[in-house]
Amino acid sequence: MENVIRARIVRIGNSRGIRIPKVWLEQLQLGEEVELSIQQDKLLVRRARVTREGWGEAFRRMAEQQDDRPVDRAVVTQWDEQEWEW
Secondary structure, three states, X not given: OOOOOOOOOEEEOOEEEOOOOHHHHHHHOOOOOEEEEEEOXXXXXXXXXXXXXXXXXXXXXXXXXXXXXXXXXXOOOHHHHHOOOO
């Protein structure tokens, strides 16, 4: 059975909000920001994802599978050879 509580919608300036029980905040490890989405008739609240979260692990797996090689061959142009300066 779902863990369900009733919450009142409270006025916050021109907006509205709900209070989330502290135990749920701790259990879900919700920080100062969350992501909100609507799924059919439900409001979904989840932890805000960190930019590039999980990329390190993904790159490690790619390297193990030798799937981290360039897709295209490098093309050197006349500009690269004559005008480019480091």
